[in-house]
Amino acid sequence: MGKVIYWMNTSIDGYIEGPGGGMNFLDPAEDYHQAANDHVRRIAAFLFGRRLYEAMEKPWTQDLGKEGAPAVEREFARLYKETPRYVFSDTLQTVPEGVTIVRRKDAVSVVTRLKQEIDGTLQLGGPELAASLLDLIDEFWVYTFPLIVGGGKPYLPVGKELRLRLVEHRSFASGIMFQRYVRP
Template sequence: MRKLIYGMNVTLDGYIAAPGDDIGWGGPSDELFGWWLDQERASGLSLYGRKLWETMSSHWPTGDQQPGATPAEIEFARNWRETPKVVFSSTIDEVDWNTRVVTGDAVTEITRLKAEDGGPMGIGGATLAGAAMRAGLIDEYVLATHPVLVGGGTPFFTALDSWVNVNPVETRTFPGGVLLTRYETKR
């Protein structure tokens, strides 16, 4: 059975994007970017909601060819293209870069994917992750909390139908005051 991990950069007040889908507040240090790269390398499958897919696919297919790309960014772009991905959307028809689209029920498909053998799956996008949270499918939460308050936007956590108890498994500080925390869901 696969593990489902929900992890993103987040503001101190709990948002993954400021109003207007602005993510300019969250530029990771080289060290934090390297940590995210290691997580991506360990992932067997990436699950995206439409908005996050549009953000990622607008940069990473050619991220290794951008002027000034760091070695970590070059490796991230190559890994991103090679990693299997699933986009959950009713409005996207075509995808590329080792990706397929699911237009049906996300919870049903994520449940099916979790039951398969394979490496961990990363899930991103507030709406998609929120559906997985409410269905009790998230096994691990990873928050890279940046020391900034944006006052609104897209929250990391969605409204839940019941409590979710977690165990802390890692706390680490990165340059710029970013605090990484990882929690496993108690089962």
Template sequence: MRKLIYGMNLTLDGYIAAADDDIGWSGPPSHELFQWWLDHEQASGLSLYGRKLWETMSSYWPTGDQQPNATPAEIEFARNWRDTPKVVFSSTIGKVDWNTRLVTGDAIAEIIRLKAEDGGPMHIGGATLAGAAMRAGLIDEYVIAAHPVLVGGGTPFFTALDSWVNLNLVETRTFPGGVVLTRYETRR
């Protein structure tokens, strides 16, 4: 059975995007934080995206390794992003590329099916998609890279839940710029 991991950069007050989907609060990550995310992504067997995150990622990473100032880590991230199998969940997108499959039906049923398969961990991204998986009790691990900024509103990392989810802390790490990364596993 595959593990489902939900992780993103977020503000200290819990938002992955400020009002109007503004992600400018995060600025460029430190080399150390970017390398941590690269290592995390390289360990993934499958990436699951909601529409907005897919549009953000697919607008840059297919050619991110060809940018004039791309660092070695960015070059490796772009190559890994293209090579990693991806599933996009959307009823409004008509076509996807770059080793990606589109699912327009029941996201939760498909995630349950994918979790039952053998393979490496799956990473899920996008607040709406991850929120649905969270409410269905499908998230096995949460990765929070909290940046020292408060934006006061926007798209929250966590969704409203019907019941408590108890977690075990498995990692804490501080990165340059005051970013604190924490990883939690869901207690079953």
């Protein structure tokens, strides 16, 4: 049986995007990038909300990972392209090979089915999607970058309280912190 992890990068004050939108403030250092690659090697599928999908897809399938890019980025691009991707959207009509569109109304049933069919990790990304699938999330992964942005889009929208247990944490020389939480 598969497990769903919700993984996002945040500022110290808990935002995945700054006040003006975008994730430009999250400048991944090489130590973080190598750890991310190590995690992605174990992922069976990506489950993305539309906005995160659009932020990831073109850069990692077309722009990054090309000759001349750092080896750690080329490796991430290769791993990304090799991993099946599901995008949860009611507006997208077409996607490239390797990507499946799932309508938002079907999110719970599709993720429930994927958890039963896939023996591996399903990496969920996107705060609105995560909020809609909260009861199906097994682990919460947070990479916290050493900066405060003062507002923007939070890791999770305001919602219900959920107590978690810290089972892993790691600090990087770059100042980035990794925390992995599970349900008690």
